[in-house]
Amino acid sequence: MSNGTLKAAAGALLTLSLSMPAAAVIDWEKGDPLSQFHVLQENHRRSGARAPSFAKIIGGADATSEFQNQNGLVLIAIHSENGGSLCTGTLISSRAVLTAAHCLDDSINKIDMIMVFFIENLDQAPEESARYGIKWKIHESFLESIKLNEIFSSKIPLNDIALLFLNEEAPAATKLVRLPSLDLTPRPLAVGDKLMLAGYGATKSNTAASSKAYRTTSERLKTVDDIEIISTAPNADEFTIKQDTKGACTGDSGGPAFAKSNDGLLTQVGIASRVTTPGCLGIGVYTNISNYLTWIKKYSQL
Numbered sequence: 697m698s699n700g701t702l703k704a705a706a707g708a709l710l711t712l713s714l715s716m717p718a719a720a721v722i723d724w725e726k727g728d729p730l731s732q733f734h735v736l737q738e739n740h741r742r743s744g745a746r747a748p749s750f751a752k753i754i755g756g757a758d759a760t761s762e763f764q765n766q767n768g769l770v771l772i773a774i775h776s777e778n779g780g781s782l783c784t785g786t787l788i789s790s791r792a793v794l795t796a797a798h799c800l801d802d803s804i805n806k807i808d809m810i811m812v813f814f815i816e817n818l819d820q821a822p823e824e825s826a827r828y829g830i831k832w833k834i835h836e837s838f839l840e841s842i843k844l845n846e847i848f849s850s851k852i853p854l855n856d857i858a859l860l861f862l863n864e865e866a867p868a869a870t871k872l873v874r875l876p877s878l879d880l881t882p883r884p885l886a887v888g889d890k891l892m893l894a895g896y897g898a899t900k901s902n903t904a905a906s907s908k909a910y911r912t913t914s915e916r917l918k919t920v921d922d923i924e925i926i927s928t929a930p931n932a933d934e935f936t937i938k939q940d941t942k943g944a945c946t947g948d949s950g951g952p953a954f955a956k957s958n959d960g961l962l963t964q965v966g967i968a969s970r971v972t973t974p975g976c977l978g979i980g981v982y983t984n985i986s987n988y989l990t991w992i993k994k995y996s997q998l
Contacts, residue, residue, distance in 0.1 A: 758916055759816050765869050767952070768871055769951075774810050775811075781799065784949065785950045794858075799858065799949050810860065818896075824867065827862045829863075832860045837854060838853060873964050874957075876963060886925065888924060891923045892922075893954075894920075894951055895952075923937050935982055939979065965984070965986065968980070
């Protein structure tokens with residue numbers, strides 16, 4: 697297992713960084729995940745530290761609790777030596793969450809604590825909606841690409857996929873996200889296909905630059921529809937989407953891109969990895985799940 701924290705190795709990665717004041721002291725060994733998260737919020741508020749707000753997906757609509765539960769969406773709050781970050785993930789087994797590798801990479805900072813929230817609105821989160829992340833598996837080739845990035849000064853992480861394992865089973869109300877099937881050959885993604893994105897990330901491009909205070913209000917799940925694929929290939933590990941006035945932003949890393957199946961249900965086909973332009977609008981890059989189904993099956997039961 698790899699242990700670690702968020703690494704800003706991808707330049708414009710869809711990440712949300714929270715700088716913890718050096719004097720803040722939190723007893724991470726005691727208390728439930730929700731109360732510990734509130735301690736982190738209060739320390740941030742008292743410090744007056746500049747930090748991005750916990751907000752929503754750009755140009756999207758509020759998701760219902762039914763949508764969150766039906767599609768296995770979770771908010772991942774990560775605390776490390778140098779602060780904290782938010783990512784999005786999806787439940788793929790009773791104790792395993794699918795997310796982006798860069799959310800859990802510890803090659804720079806050690807992760808002290810991971811909290812996973814099964815809720816569409818963190819303001820209304822009951823204690824029973826929270827779990828701890830206790831171990832994780834990052835794709836081996838992602839770690840190799842990070843090493844190559846350091847050698848060649850590149851900022852493109854490859855194979856941006858990881859699994860996070862919970863301290864106990866997820867709440868019974870939360871269903872497993874639907875993934876492409878290994879037993880059936882899925883229709884390859886094609887340019888022009890329309891997808892739905894979901895996540896707990898920022899509502900505005902460049903939110904980190906404009907935010908002046910830690911915000912404790914409404915960390916809500918958002919969805920945005922009719923996002924167009926602009927490039928892909930039959931065996932590509934990634935695909936790109938057009939983000940002109942709407943799309944994923946900071947905090948949406950690890951979140952799903954859904955395609956509507958023939959039966960009308962949503963199937964997760966991508967994982968939010970990064971954007972290729974400053975801010976959040978422009979071109980978004982997603983990990984193509986279909987190329988990692990064997991890897992997911994192999995490690996999801998660890």
